[in-house]
Amino acid sequence: MLNIKCPHCGDRSQKEFAYGGDGTVKRPELNKDVSDKDWDNFVYLRKSPRGKHIELWHHIAGCRQWFRVLRDTVTHEIYKTSKIDEDI
């Protein structure tokens, strides 16, 4: 079981959280021309690295805040978590 440190609530069991995928993906800017390639990158294409991965988690059974987690996809070690408006 993962033990995830919510930046707002502290250490909690994995069961309180929902996964939100790659935390580095950025939505194309609003009200600007967006090429098909940009949409493709945003919606479908993922690096899915082996090793360190920045990802989004949602403390859905807690404070309900989204935040970022730096986790190793092989060992599941969590190096760092950060609030959504902070750099990780």
Next chain:
Amino acid sequence: MQKYSIFSLIKNAFSNHEKWDLAWKDPSPKKEYDVVIIGGGGHGLATAYYLAKEHQITNVAIIEKGWIGGGNIGRNTTIIRSNFMYDDNARFNEFGMNLWRNMSQELNFNVMFSPRGIINLAHSDAQMNAYARRGNSMRLNGIDAALLNRDEVKKILPMADFSDDVRYPIFGGLAQPSAGTARHDAVAWGYARQADSMGVDIIQNCEVTGFDVSAGKIMGLRTSRGDIKTKKIGLCVAGSTNILAEKLNMTLPIETHLLQACVSEPVKPVLEGVVTFGAGHFYISQSDKGEMVMGGDLDGYNSYSQKGNLPTIQHVLTGGVALFPFLSRLKMLRTWGGIMDMSMDGSPIIDKTHIDGLYLNCGWCYGGFKSVPSSGWTFAHTIAQDRVHELNEGFSLNRFSKGYLLDEKGLGTKTWIS
């Protein structure tokens, strides 16, 4: 190649079974091949076999980092089916069903294909309607499908929970009687043995470390056992596709996730075919040895770890016990995990790429095992003819950017919930 039969079995009994030929050789890599297949799993071995058999291309190497059959071909729950709604998925997998039916004879290796049927259970009127639609689509593609009502399901699955106060009552189900199971390891070994006998080099313990690409063309690859020249490379490394794609500077519509499965202690025959729970993610069949073979959800976050996390097993089996209460009294024998290519629409990719001579076979999600023969057959065609076959033209790499998704379950791009 030594033919396996009752006569060779008797003959070898006289020498205490110590003089059997090796099923495949253990060669060192040559300097150059016509085609190199990366990945010695079911899909890679089948591709090499069909390259040799259907296209007479025998100067082929299979490069495997570990040992053949050590990945997902040896870790799956052995379910074989073609109960798909979309034409591309249905035709492709029904083509594969015909290859499954003759596989033991064709490979001279008993893969124990057992068409014992599959039932997808429905737990609401809406789900029954959706299954009626899927069943009709299947029949239009020549696949057997039968919509079962509650009483018909009860006759087949009397041990399921049909009591009145159950949270998800069984309304009925969709059956594909021709679906089944097979012995997964034998599939890998059978393809390996035949491919080897036709001249394919199966090179194990050989890791690909890089690619030699020049002017948009494949020139060769670098491995832990030396450089190899080749003009065509087929990637069959589902689970590790993103790792090799990174070496090729490619980003793919795939995330890598962990899927677990488990078996119980063996019990007497209780379950004939494969059953899936429609109100949660849980599927079950009984092996020939009597073990209940079960699986369900992904662990739910990107993972390359090949071993699972207990909360997922607990969650999956909660669904299992809700469906079959007798499971709560069985002891669990073992659990294991494998890493999956989860594509963004739940369907695979078998296609050429923007690099000349690089062919891609990936994105198998949960269902790579059943597609081993059809994937190998079409991928061999794609590599040999340098163009996709009509059976795999729907599994294109650019279908995502073009909007021609094959989202069978309509779940969208959250790979971890599919």
